[in-house]
Amino acid sequence: xxxxxxxxxxxxxxxxxxxxxxxxxxxxxxxxxxxxxxxxxxxxxxxxxxxxxxxxxxxxxxxxxxxxxxxxxxxxxxxxxxxxxxxxxxxxxxxxxxxxxxxxxxxxxxxxxxxxxxxxxxxxxxxxxxxxxxxxxxxxxxxxxxxxxxxxxxxxxxxxxxxxxxxxxxxxxxxxxxxxxxxxxxxxxxxxxxxxxxxxxxxxxxxxxxxxxxxxxxxx
Amino acid sequence: xxxxxxxxxxxxxxxxxxxxxxxxxxxxxxxxxxxxxxxxxxxxxxxxxxxxxxxxxxxxxxxxxxxxxxxxxxxxxxxxxxxxxxxxxxxxxxxxxxxxxxxxxxxxxxxxxxxxxxxxxxxxxxxxxxxxxxxxxxxxxxxxxxxxxxxxxxxxxxxxxxxxxxxxxxxxxxxxxxxxxxxxxxxxxxxxxxxxxxxxxxxxxxxxxxxxxxxxxxxxxxxxxxxxxxxxxxxxxxxxxxxxxxxxxxxxxxxxxxxxxxxxxxxxxxxxxxxxxxxxxxxxxxxxxxxxxxxxxxxxxxxxxxxxxxxxxxxxxxxxxxxxxxxxxxxxxxxxxxxxxxxxxxxxxxxxxxxxxx
Ligand SMILES: Nc1ncnc2c1ncn2[C@@H]1O[C@H](COP(=O)(O)OP(=O)(O)O)[C@@H](O)[C@H]1O
Ligand SMILES: [Mg+2]
Numbered sequence: 160x161x162x163x164x165x166x167x168x169x170x171x172x173x174x175x176x177x178x179x180x181x182x183x184x185x186x187x188x189x190x191x192x193x194x195x196x197x198x199x200x201x202x203x204x205x206x207x208x209x210x211x212x213x214x215x216x217x218x219x220x221x222x223x224x225x226x227x228x229x230x231x232x233x234x235x236x237x238x239x240x241x242x243x244x245x246x247x248x249x250x251x252x253x254x255x256x257x258x259x260x261x262x263x264x265x266x267x268x269x270x271x272x273x274x275x276x277x278x279x280x281x282x283x284x285x286x287x288x289x290x291x292x293x294x295x296x297x298x299x300x301x302x303x304x305x306x307x308x309x310x311x312x313x314x315x316x317x318x319x320x321x322x323x324x325x326x327x328x329x330x331x332x333x334x335x336x337x338x339x340x341x342x343x344x345x346x347x348x349x350x351x352x353x354x355x356x357x358x359x360x361x362x363x364x365x366x367x368x369x370x371x372x373x374x375x376x377x378x379x
Numbered sequence: 380x381x382x383x384x385x386x387x388x389x390x391x392x393x394x395x396x397x398x399x400x401x402x403x404x405x406x407x408x409x410x411x412x413x414x415x416x417x418x419x420x421x422x423x424x425x426x427x428x429x430x431x432x433x434x435x436x437x438x439x440x441x442x443x444x445x446x447x448x449x450x451x452x453x454x455x456x457x458x459x460x461x462x463x464x465x466x467x468x469x470x471x472x473x474x475x476x477x478x479x480x481x482x483x484x485x486x487x488x489x490x491x492x493x494x495x496x497x498x499x500x501x502x503x504x505x506x507x508x509x510x511x512x513x514x515x516x517x518x519x520x521x522x523x524x525x526x527x528x529x530x531x532x533x534x535x536x537x538x539x540x541x542x543x544x545x546x547x548x549x550x551x552x553x554x555x556x557x558x559x560x561x562x563x564x565x566x567x568x569x570x571x572x573x574x575x576x577x578x579x580x581x582x583x584x585x586x587x588x589x590x591x592x593x594x595x596x597x598x599x600x601x602x603x604x605x606x607x608x609x610x611x612x613x614x615x616x617x618x619x620x621x622x623x624x625x626x627x628x629x630x631x632x633x634x635x636x637x638x639x640x641x642x643x644x645x646x647x648x649x650x651x652x653x654x655x656x657x658x659x660x661x662x663x664x665x666x667x668x669x670x671x672x673x674x675x676x677x678x679x680x681x682x683x684x685x686x687x688x689x690x691x692x693x694x695x696x697x698x699x700x701x702x703x704x705x706x707x708x709x710x711x712x713x714x715x716x717x718x719x720x721x722x723x724x725x726x727x728x729x730x731x732x733x734x735x736x737x
Contacts, residue, residue, distance in 0.1 A: 273463075273465075275461065275462075275463045275465045276465050276467070276468070278430070278461070278465065279459075279461060279464075279465025279466075279467075280465075280467070281430065281454070282428065282430055282454060282459040282461070282465070283454065283455070283459065283478050283479055283482070283527070284450075284451045284452070284453075284454035284455035284456075284479060284482055285451065285482065286451045289482070293467075294467055297467075297469035298467075298468060298469060300469075372468070372469035372470070372511070373511060374468045374469045374470065374471070374511030374512060374513060375468050375469045
């Protein structure tokens with residue numbers, strides 16, 4: 160408890176380029192960039208594979224890779240390959256981490272739509288694309304959002320690694336704190352990351368209320 | 380008119396679901412495809428709106444080969460109702476009904492107004508319009524399915540076991556509703572069912588299919604009951620064909636006698652019961668203008684004295700049909716000798732088929 164008071168009670172921790180607000184902002188920047196890139200790749204891909212039924216192996220490979228690949232190892236690899244100094248070494252591993260949950264859940268969401276519903280949609284005279292966007296996507300939305308949420312939470316938690324390659328973010332408190340044995344910083348940083356993850360969770364819960372039709376939300 | 384010309388469907392795995400099927404579904408009438416499970420009813424139906432394409436042969440809508448029309452365009456002009464309703468779960472009922480009008484580019488206001496009209500037409504409370512499908516009972520969803528199929532006023536309606544998943548009471552009311560709608564709308568309807576009673580109740584024409592996608596017989600329901608083409612059809616029709624046959628004979632021809640003194644009526648001359656030392660005995664009524672001979676016979680069996688009470692549209696007594704009077708009509712409708720000869724079990728239909736068709 161004392162450590163928390165030391166960390167959050169210290170006025171110096173609240174201002175300047177290494178203060179809490181600045182670090183949170185940096186952290187969110189990496190996370191948001193990685194998350195958005197992943198979403199732009201994985202959502203359309205998941206929709207397409209789920210709709211056409213072609214390329215399902217991509218989903219399987221991605222799901223397995225997610226379990227097998229250590230993010231930190233990937234970070235080191237990318238740094239070795241392209242060096243430090245840009246955000247790329249951080250972004251690449253984060254995107255790789257963020258894609259599978261979105262891809263898998265979007266795919267499963269679309270594929271899991273009741274065959275009769277899909278059939279009725281075609282039977283009414285919807286074209287393939289209309290079936291995808293007017294029927295499959297709205298029905299799959301709860302799962303798509305679940306994938307996005309899992310992904311966002313992982314990214315926010317893992318963006319800590321940016322600090323390993325000299326970039327900012329909340330990881331700095333942890334890395335620097337460990338280096339200088341300032342454990343209040345380590346714990347304060349960890350708590351902030353946990354709070355961010357919680358905020359993401361809350362954000363998605365609200366988003367779910369707004370974008371998912373009550374007709375679909377109730378059924379699941 | 381929908382015409383099948385030598386239509387065959389062979390699935391990629393080699394199953395021949397429909398084999399050289401030729402038949403016509405007349406305009407403005409209900410044609411029922413009936414047969415045991417797996418006999419190719421669904422496949423036949425779905426070849427009409429090209430949810431499935433035939434392997435060979437042609438299907439004509441009026442005079443146009445359906446293969447010449449782009450499937451989504453074709454389907455927007457054909458109402459389609461399936462067993463599980465298949466409503467879009469994320470859309471409100473009103474928007475579900477307006478699906479095809481939206482696809483056809485109607486403006487939203489007009490499409491919704493049309494949808495509200497249809498909800499009323501199929502007997503749904505307008506308050507349901509703002510609900511989602513999961514908030515409706517199975518029977519209500521099925522009505523919405525029918526409303527959705529009718530929304531853009533297509534001349535043709537395809538229905539694949541639309542009432543099979545609801546309980547018998549709801550099913551009966553949905554069937555009545557469909558007949559009522561049809562009496563106003565005169566659509567060309569192809570209706571698929573495995574239930575022969577449903578087929579006989581709804582069909583103007585009934586096509587009995589046997590497994591392998593062969594047409595066993597195609598006839599009006601009365602003819603089907605009195606003249607099944609072969610043992611398969613006879614067996615499929617089930618028991619009591621003779622009695623069921625009477626449903627197609629109007630009760631109009633029954634000779635009515637004057638109201639006997641022991642029939643107690645109220646001040647509006649509606650029947651109350653048969654007088655019997657102090658108490659009232661049960662009775663049965665029929666309306667000669669609307670009911671069938673079967674209903675008249677049923678009414679007679681409900682009265683202890685075997686006399687059926689004839690009533691008008693308002694339920695007022697207009698006379699009675701004694702057992703003798705009913706017997707006279709039954710005799711007129713007894714089966715001819717050639718038909719009896721074909722009955723191995725002596726379960727002969729009661730009616731002259733030629734009369735029944737008129
Ligand atoms: N997609 C398919 N692939 C292979 N066989 C099929 C397919 N759909 C239906 N069948 C087969 O074709 C036959 C007719 O099926 P169907 O038209 O669904 O019959 P029904 O609607 O009368 O029960 C059955 O033997 C069924 O197993
Ligand atoms: Mg079927």
